[in-house]
Amino acid sequence: MTDSAIVTQRLTRRFGNLMAVDGVDLTVAAGQFFGFLGPNGAGKSTTIKMLTGLLAPTSGRAELLGLDFATHAVEVKRQIGVVPEGMGLFERLTGAEYLQFVGRMYGLDRPTTQRRSDELLDFMQLSDRPKTLIADYSHGMQKKLALAAAVIHGPRILFLDEPFEGVDALAAGALKALLGRMTERGVTIFLTSHVLEIVERLCSHVAIIHKGRLVAQGSLEELRAGIAGEEGSKTTLEQIFLSIVGQDGGQRPQLEELSWLT
Amino acid sequence: MADVAQLPGVLEQIRLVAGLRWRILRNGLRRKNNQWDLIGIIVASVFASFFVIGLCFAFSFGAYTFLSGGHETWMAFLFWGIFIFWQLVPVFTAGFGASFEFRNMLRFPLSLPAFYAIGLAYGLADFPAVASICWLTAMIIGATVANPTLLPAMLLICGLFLLMNVTLGRMIGSWLERVLARRRSREIFFALFILFAVSVQFLNPILQRYGRSTLPWVKHLLPYLSVFPPSLAGQAIAGAAQNHFSDLLIGVAGISAYALLFSVFLWMRFATQYRGEELSETAAPARTTLRPVSRSDQQSGDALRLLTPQVAAVLRKEFRYLTRNSFAFFLLIMPPVFVLLFTTQFAGRHPTATRHPVSTEFFFPGMMAYLILILMAPAYNCFAYDGKGIQTFFTCPVSFRELFLGKNLLQASMLVFELTLSMLAFSYLVGLPSLPLLVATLAAVVFNVAGQFAIANWSSLSFPRKLNFGQMRGQRQSGMAAVVSFGAQLLAWGISAPILFMGRWTGDKWLPAEVFAFLAAAAIAGYISSLDPLAALAEKKKETIIEALSR
Numbered sequence: 001m002t003d004s005a006i007v008t009q010r011l012t013r014r015f016g017n018l019m020a021v022d023g024v025d026l027t028v029a030a031g032q033f034f035g036f037l038g039p040n041g042a043g044k045s046t047t048i049k050m051l052t053g054l055l056a057p058t059s060g061r062a063e064l065l066g067l068d069f070a071t072h073a074v075e076v077k078r079q080i081g082v083v084p085e086g087m088g089l090f091e092r093l094t095g096a097e098y099l100q101f102v103g104r105m106y107g108l109d110r111p112t113t114q115r116r117s118d119e120l121l122d123f124m125q126l127s128d129r130p131k132t133l134i135a136d137y138s139h140g141m142q143k144k145l146a147l148a149a150a151v152i153h154g155p156r157i158l159f160l161d162e163p164f165e166g167v168d169a170l171a172a173g174a175l176k177a178l179l180g181r182m183t184e185r186g187v188t189i190f191l192t193s194h195v196l197e198i199v200e201r202l203c204s205h206v207a208i209i210h211k212g213r214l215v216a217q218g219s220l221e222e223l224r225a226g227i228a229g230e231e232g233s234k235t236t237l238e239q240i241f242l243s244i245v246g247q248d249g250g251q252r253p254q255l256e257e258l259s260w261l262t
Numbered sequence: 263m264a265d266v267a268q269l270p271g272v273l274e275q276i277r278l279v280a281g282l283r284w285r286i287l288r289n290g291l292r293r294k295n296n297q298w299d300l301i302g303i304i305v306a307s308v309f310a311s312f313f314v315i316g317l318c319f320a321f322s323f324g325a326y327t328f329l330s331g332g333h334e335t336w337m338a339f340l341f342w343g344i345f346i347f348w349q350l351v352p353v354f355t356a357g358f359g360a361s362f363e364f365r366n367m368l369r370f371p372l373s374l375p376a377f378y379a380i381g382l383a384y385g386l387a388d389f390p391a392v393a394s395i396c397w398l399t400a401m402i403i404g405a406t407v408a409n410p411t412l413l414p415a416m417l418l419i420c421g422l423f424l425l426m427n428v429t430l431g432r433m434i435g436s437w438l439e440r441v442l443a444r445r446r447s448r449e450i451f452f453a454l455f456i457l458f459a460v461s462v463q464f465l466n467p468i469l470q471r472y473g474r475s476t477l478p479w480v481k482h483l484l485p486y487l488s489v490f491p492p493s494l495a496g497q498a499i500a501g502a503a504q505n506h507f508s509d510l511l512i513g514v515a516g517i518s519a520y521a522l523l524f525s526v527f528l529w530m531r532f533a534t535q536y537r538g539e540e541l542s543e544t545a546a547p548a549r550t551t552l553r554p555v556s557r558s559d560q561q562s563g564d565a566l567r568l569l570t571p572q573v574a575a576v577l578r579k580e581f582r583y584l585t586r587n588s589f590a591f592f593l594l595i596m597p598p599v600f601v602l603l604f605t606t607q608f609a610g611r612h613p614t615a616t617r618h619p620v621s622t623e624f625f626f627p628g629m630m631a632y633l634i635l636i637l638m639a640p641a642y643n644c645f646a647y648d649g650k651g652i653q654t655f656f657t658c659p660v661s662f663r664e665l666f667l668g669k670n671l672l673q674a675s676m677l678v679f680e681l682t683l684s685m686l687a688f689s690y691l692v693g694l695p696s697l698p699l700l701v702a703t704l705a706a707v708v709f710n711v712a713g714q715f716a717i718a719n720w721s722s723l724s725f726p727r728k729l730n731f732g733q734m735r736g737q738r739q740s741g742m743a744a745v746v747s748f749g750a751q752l753l754a755w756g757i758s759a760p761i762l763f764m765g766r767w768t769g770d771k772w773l774p775a776e777v778f779a780f781l782a783a784a785a786i787a788g789y790i791s792s793l794d795p796l797a798a799l800a801e802k803k804k805e806t807i808i809e810a811l812s813r
Contacts, residue, residue: 054657074661086650088657089650101579
């Protein structure tokens, strides 16, 4: 057993001339609630895809739970759960059918799959319409189902790409509590979100990626200290984020340009 | 405070809508994959131009001939032709999906009268409307050449007829838009469409058998058609030509009444849309209740206990997808129906067969080849309906070997079911072929199916193309997948045909069965050994596959 849940070394992904992820060295300790931040197009989803087997890196390596993804893909996949960018649902199944399908694909026996599926559907408040197809779910319901599918097999690492997008406040509260309890039990959660308040409240450690490069990594306290010295204890994550990704100038749209509107 | 712009006039708004439709079409062709669409549109435009211009001559000549030859009452046939084309073609093409939903215009600051006017103008931009206007113009020219004094009556009647048609067309169109906004009704529509397409195949045999006896009924019904707009238009023109102005007035009044009636209905429909209409079918939240675990859920897997959990899960998922894809599901009806149709037309001793029916010894293998051709086609793009769900396949700790086994098992089960059904129909209608040929054909089927599965799985990984449920517009297989499918089928049956006839040439009736049994065993071995390399290929091509299917 290793203390690091996720370790990447010079992880790189190139799309033609575009360097989407450029030599990222990332270390996430087991049991951490880890926030992965960056502006649009920074390389967050590409990194998550490489860490979950949806995308092959151009170069570099990713090690999860001490196993090299490239050589132990199936063994790694058994131990991780993923809510990918597009949620990856089979829309012509009902919620229960989808969870049962995923449970069986992870090798759970039928009674266990059935029991966990029912409990998850109830927890996510999705059990009231058992015959409704996923195609007919709202965006928020689909998101909750994708989350349920990601945890049905009891993963040791959970990758969540914008997990709270479109989820109502009630369900989001329950989810946050669930994720908090999972980290207490040693599950590592790797989360991306544009809502910095959520990341600040949930995550103990944060990394910021900008233009494909990792520009900051550490605990919130470390990042605060790095930005504003002793006064940094009052600095919000949004201020840290803006100060880091806005350093190269011209990042924030100038309101003066929209004078006709304001 | 921001400046608020002046609203543009209705004509300007109509121009903007026309521009928007054009840009949607043009930008849609920018995608690399849609370049074939552009070629298709150019070819279709050329054919459509020939069709419209050719019929312009026909309508013009028809009007001229009827009016100059003393057959004024026959003008109604021309109006009926235009009426049927204008109203029916949009209904049959509606299910192929609209690229632009007119009700989206409601987000802009339009008054209800402006919304109504733009809606009518929108209806005039459809191909059936444009073609019909061309044909009405051609009729006016033909009628005027035959009898110049008819020009005012023709202009009046054709103008009213046009107004009535565009109003009725938009009324039907907006109702269809409402009905087809729901997935379930869209699927029912496709099912009816396919059933209609299948039923049309039986029209010729039915007419041959019952055509004469129904003729008196048709003649009895004809007078009742005179109250409909095309007949009224024909009667009005005939009245004007024969100086029976009362007929002209009745025609004008009748068509105006129809136009008014349809306008009222269309106004009501647009007013409902304008006030805001909820067409969404998203499940509304409801009070959560604990759902007891159903016994059927627990027991349904027993039948698949011989398979690994992963293969059984994929098989179950594929079966659910098949039963929920009305288009694919109803396509399963077609092969046995066509076997029935071809058999009654060309083979055996059935009374409707041709005088010199094809021998069962030739016809049976031919029919089996035809069934395989149709039923194997979806296997060449087997991830088509998985869409974004393909990501689940890649994130699960499962090799694509299991996925292919699950998918191919369902396809094979479906084939067995369809072939059995067709063989039962075949044996009932014309009887089965001799035992050696029957065994040889069945072994040939196994050889072909197993061999094709290996190629089809490779094709599914190499040329994936997403297909949407409940949608027909733009739902094409990848061109390369189609070529591979056709090539593989040609190759398979190119090998099979000479072997089947080997028995006849050598005098050993069982020789083809023996050869095919060997080939079938080899094909099955080849199929099994292809699974691991294909799983490796899937891993290699995962980005292309996810990108193609998650679009």
